[in-house]
Amino acid sequence: MASTTTAGETLAVAVAAAEQQKGEEEEEEEEEEQVINPWEVSAKGGKIDYDKLVDKFGCQRLDQTLIDRFERLTGRRAHVFLRRGLFFAHRDLTDILDAYEKGDKFYLYTGRGPSSESLHLGHLVPFMFTKYLQDVFKVPLVIQLTDDEKCMWKGLSVQESERLARQNAKDIIACGFDIERTFIFADFSYMSPPIYKNIVRIANCVTGNKIVGIFGLTLEDYGGKFFFPYIQAAPSFPSTFPHIFSGKYSNLRCLIPCAIDQDPYFRMTRDVAPRLGYHKPSLIESKFFPALQGESGKMSASDPNSAIYVTDSLKDIKNKVNKYAFSGGQDTLEKQRKYGANLEVDVPVKYLNFFLDDDVELSSIREEYGSGAMLTGEVKGRLIEVLSEIVERHQRARAAVTEEMVDAFMAVRPLPRMFH
Ligand code: TRP
Numbered sequence: 001m002a003s004t005t006t007a008g009e010t011l012a013v014a015v016a017a018a019e020q021q022k023g024e025e026e027e028e029e030e031e032e033e034q035v036i037n038p039w040e041v042s043a044k045g046g047k048i049d050y051d052k053l054v055d056k057f058g059c060q061r062l063d064q065t066l067i068d069r070f071e072r073l074t075g076r077r078a079h080v081f082l083r084r085g086l087f088f089a090h091r092d093l094t095d096i097l098d099a100y101e102k103g104d105k106f107y108l109y110t111g112r113g114p115s116s117e118s119l120h121l122g123h124l125v126p127f128m129f130t131k132y133l134q135d136v137f138k139v140p141l142v143i144q145l146t147d148d149e150k151c152m153w154k155g156l157s158v159q160e161s162e163r164l165a166r167q168n169a170k171d172i173i174a175c176g177f178d179i180e181r182t183f184i185f186a187d188f189s190y191m192s193p194p195i196y197k198n199i200v201r202i203a204n205c206v207t208g209n210k211i212v213g214i215f216g217l218t219l220e221d222y223g224g225k226f227f228f229p230y231i232q233a234a235p236s237f238p239s240t241f242p243h244i245f246s247g248k249y250s251n252l253r254c255l256i257p258c259a260i261d262q263d264p265y266f267r268m269t270r271d272v273a274p275r276l277g278y279h280k281p282s283l284i285e286s287k288f289f290p291a292l293q294g295e296s297g298k299m300s301a302s303d304p305n306s307a308i309y310v311t312d313s314l315k316d317i318k319n320k321v322n323k324y325a326f327s328g329g330q331d332t333l334e335k336q337r338k339y340g341a342n343l344e345v346d347v348p349v350k351y352l353n354f355f356l357d358d359d360v361e362l363s364s365i366r367e368e369y370g371s372g373a374m375l376t377g378e379v380k381g382r383l384i385e386v387l388s389e390i391v392e393r394h395q396r397a398r399a400a401v402t403e404e405m406v407d408a409f410m411a412v413r414p415l416p417r418m419f420h
Helices: 002-033 050-057 064-074 093-102 121-137 147-153 158-173 193-203 208-215 224-236 260-276 314-324 333-339 347-355 359-371 376-399 403-410
Strands: 034-037 040-043 087-091 106-112 141-145 182-186 253-259 282-286
Touching: 034 050, 034 260, 050 087, 050 260, 064 093, 087 260, 093 106, 093 253, 093 282, 106 121, 106 224, 121 158, 121 253, 121 282, 121 376, 141 158, 141 224, 147 158, 147 224, 158 182, 158 376, 158 403, 182 403, 193 224, 193 260, 208 224, 208 260, 224 260, 253 260, 260 282, 314 376, 347 359, 347 376, 359 376
Parallel strands: 106 141, 106 253, 141 182, 253 282
Antiparallel strands: 034 040, 087 282
């Protein structure tokens, strides 16, 4: 009798194991086509299928109804990144809007892994958008510089990561954040009892299996990668910042603007939040800004011609756009006049879509370029103007950021006027 049970159990275990393996193989096949996580973004054929990603991650699409509600509630025009679909997905953004409608408060949290000296426009996207959200909602903001993360993933030395974090802080400050509502911190220097206690609380809710599953780690990976996710999770909870959020603000909601590759960190965070007595953080998530060569995922830091950098000169911008921006225009004048450009693949149009605020001008460019009345050179010329203005403005603002200002933004201090 006993041996029959054992045989039955053995069979059941074998069937379950076979099924699990099959499941894993299917998952692997799917993952081969498209891998998006915080440190790898790649897709077969180069083009990311964002619809599939939203389904796979289980986040929600940011549709027109929600954008309309956003505009109605705030009385402000939606940011061009929102109107034109760069920020395209979310998790429980409606909770934040509900709270705002009732007069309840929340805070914003975003961050940057300081892995390079100079930033490209894609790096600025979440900060430009967060600055807009801060202005619209008049709420506090915490910005995490994950200098530790870059030691774990990019093999940077501790010292170099810390240096880059400070350099990057200047570019972030140059986006125009309000010092009365903004706290910037770098992990190495902010690792204090409050954040550390939350890191441990979060870590106690997550098994090794879970971390490996979410982040695709193996036992060949260094240990840091297994515990870093808790460090990025912790700022989603207000008690990580007792100097800002104490008393009546100790269970504030949190809204995180980020690129969609950061979703895995916050899926984990949202999973543990209720167990620790906190609200799940809400997310508002962007696509990746396309490379000059076309829509093949993130721009590559190793190829300076794949992106416009905030340090580029006007001459660089002109040269890069003219030489490298992938054109959907026809290759001869006659053909362009006859058939018009393919706007679906045209990079100058994609860039204008995100940086040309004027809806009327954009639609007239689309129409004329698409029909052949306008030529690639003219569209590129307009893009050069638009980008030059943004980069020049950034460079001027960046040059005005002093070491004292960095210290002031990074000082551990209360923000008494954060909701004014
Ligand atoms: N991991 C992010 C990066 O490499 C940095 C980061 C930390 C972040 N906290 C965040 C990004 C919160 C968005 C939101 O860039």
